[in-house]
Amino acid sequence: MAAAAALPDPAVFHFVAIKPTHYDDDGYPIQWVRSAIPSNTLACLNGLAEDVRRRNVLGPDVDFRIHTYDETNRRVRPEQIIAMIRRDGGRAMIGLVGVQSNQFPRAVDLARPFLAVGLQVCIGGFHVSGCIAMLPELPADIRAAQAMGISLFAGEAEDKRLDEVVRDAWAGRLKPLYNYMDDLPSLQGEPAAILPREHVRRTSGSLSSIDLGRGCPYQCSFCTIINVQGRKSRFRSADDLERVVRDNYAQGIGRFFITDDNFARNKHWEELLDRLIAIREGEGLNIGFTIQVDTLCHKIPNFIEKAARAGVRRVFIGLENINPDNLLAANKRQNKITEYRVMLQKWRAHGALTYAGYIIGFPGDTKESIKRDVEIIKRELPLDILEFFFLTPLPGSEDHKLASARGDWMDGDMNKYDLNHRVAHHPKMSDKEWEEAYKTAWETYYTPEHIRTILQRTAANKLGRLSTTLTTILWFTLAYSYEGVHPLEAGAFRLKFRSDRRFGLPRESPLLFYPKYVGGTAVKLVQYLSLYLKTKAMVKQIARSPQRYDYTDLAIAPPRDDEFEALDLYHETNGGEGALARKRRDDEIRDKAAAPVPVSIARAS
Structure with missing residues (x-):
């Protein structure tokens, strides 16, 4: 593992947590002004890092600074992060967190410029953890990442496991692998998952x-x-x-x-x-x-x-x-x-x-x-x-x-x-x-x-x-x-x-790039607007219809007596008939068990 870069003011530690996105078919990171779903891993790591800071894990004199990035809705520019670390001084660790298999190539690419200036990088998430859990040996992409000097984290960081990683990073000695797959922690009482x-x-x-x-x-x-x-x-x-x-x-x-x-x-x-x-x-x-x-x-x-x-x-x-x-x-x-x-x-x-x-x-x-x-x-x-x-x-x-x-x-x-x-x-x-x-x-x-x-x-x-x-x-x-x-x-x-x-x-x-990007965006906006106006008009018509609350169809209608005989769900798919037969058998057993015991039998017993 590469040693931490020699930086001024060693009383500052930068914990940089990045949730990477992945590439589209043209090789560009999939990013948005607003993304659909927040990263729970990033929220959990941020909460755990806040706890590390509160407990002064690196000592009361160390200024522990947390920087979080979700690349699905925020551009990550390694050169700017490196410049910030150099400007503010101190040591740092770059964590690529919650990395799924489709995000692993992007995570490795993000690591390259940090490694080039001697900063420590660790990758964790489902790809690393899943491969360690299920395969007899690490696949080529993970071995190549290790060969580059990237540290790996498998498992979950609760139960103060982040402490060990942070201490090692502070000392400039990240291990090649932190493997907690055989010891999954309790979640009760752990720091709250929260993002700014x-x-x-x-x-x-x-x-x-x-x-x-x-x-x-x-x-x-x-x-x-x-x-x-x-x-x-x-x-x-x-x-x-x-x-x-x-x-x-x-x-x-x-x-x-x-x-x-x-x-x-x-x-x-x-x-x-x-x-x-x-x-x-x-x-x-x-x-x-x-x-x-x-x-x-x-x-x-x-x-x-x-x-x-x-x-x-x-x-x-x-x-x-x-x-x-x-x-x-x-x-x-x-x-x-x-x-x-x-x-x-x-x-x-x-x-x-x-x-x-x-x-x-x-x-x-x-x-x-x-x-x-x-x-x-x-x-x-x-x-x-x-x-x-x-x-x-x-x-x-x-x-x-x-x-x-x-x-x-x-x-x-x-x-x-x-x-x-x-x-x-x-x-x-x-x-x-x-x-x-x-x-x-x-x-x-x-x-x-x-x-x-x-x-x-x-x-x-x-x-x-x-x-x-x-x-x-x-x-x-x-x-x-x-x-x-x-x-x-x-x-x-x-x-x-x-x-x-x-x-x-x-x-x-x-x-080539800018006309394609700008022109493509303009075309999509026109398509968006066209579809929106059509469906919005549809909604207005439906909402104003006097028969709005009278609408019904097969899917939302109350169950029918012949439902299991009439629906294609049970008769057009392979296995549907078998599923229906099992339900009928289970219902018959349940009905028999729930049936009242005849008086004559009850008295005899």
Whole structure:
């Protein structure tokens, strides 16, 4: 590891935490004036660093300075950071935090200029942790980063583990690897995850984040969380939650994304929601939440009711597929398609905007079956937003581990592992067919006709939020159709800088770059405006219709007696008939168990 640069005033230490973005297909960092989702890792590291400063880990005479950057909404210029460190004096550590596989190439490129002047760099996040957890040896890209002098951090930095890294950096002796994968810490009582207000204002809706639990008990083969955060869940307390909410609210932030992969499986959910209800209803704090849940959350008594009272207005649901055979192939046995309609209708009844993730490329998929399944969802499930992902062997997942062991082809460019690019081959579809199927899925769901249907469903619901639904649909439609990025990594107004192009790619001539960037932006703005005006006119028409609250369709209609016989959901997909048979069998067993014991038998016993 390179020694720390010889700088004046050694009583200053700069902790620079950068959450990197990743490159677009032309090699430019994906950046926005405002991004969609805040970085919870950056918020956690900022909170932990604040705790390091409060406790004077480097001694009472050291001025511990924290600098945080989220590259999705703020340009990171290493030369300016280096100049700041030299101007202010002291020593420094550059931390590339929360680095996912698709962000690893960008993280390494950001490290280059810091390493060149002798500053210490450490990279942590899911890519490093997942590879260490699942592979017998480190892949070439991580080994190359180590050879450059980059230190690696695997695992989580709570339980004062950041102290060790900071002390080593202060001494100029960062270790090549900090590996905590075998010792995941408790979260209770840990410092609150918080970012300065100026950071949060760079996200859409001034949204901050909280993680109340880590780990997941399920065994989905495509998932990295179970192998990085563990299968035994760990939780924060209600006091921790209240502290995060109040600290953020004090700086004017009242909207939060709870980043837990499945909040419904947090065994303390009721205590946590009760605390939020007390804050909202007892004190009148205007707070709102977005959560992620599974498809069986509605079966937990009072869960949805209390979530609504606590301020949950947006819900991400891991639907993943409507073909039970595909779900079984991915070890996602917990999803029951026979529960999808009831679950979605219940969230709708409580005014929540529902999002669902849908994976394209399971072994049983074909181009035709994917289009058919999307049409079934449109017709029969009361879902607002559907987001599509390529089935991707992410490093850290069981799928990636097995594919590596078999020697299957996987794209060597980690930048493409964003779930929006195909990086493997499919057993049935050609590469072209798979890519076309992914494109077709987006185009099939977000048609003008179905956008009108979603808006009509929202308008017919007295708790529906028509304006919010409109802006969300526009966000998803514009991101994929015009920006060419997945909506979850989209933002408002794309930024591009000619000098920030990916390492190894030539810098474009200003005579080509600026006309293309400015002209392309102008064309997109016209397209945005055109779509906005059309949908806005549609919303006005729907809102003013005398029959607004009379609208109904198959998806939002109350359950029918012949529902299981009539719906294509159970009869057009492979495995649907089997799922229906299992439900009927389970219902019969439950009904028999609940049946009253005949009097004669009861007396005899």
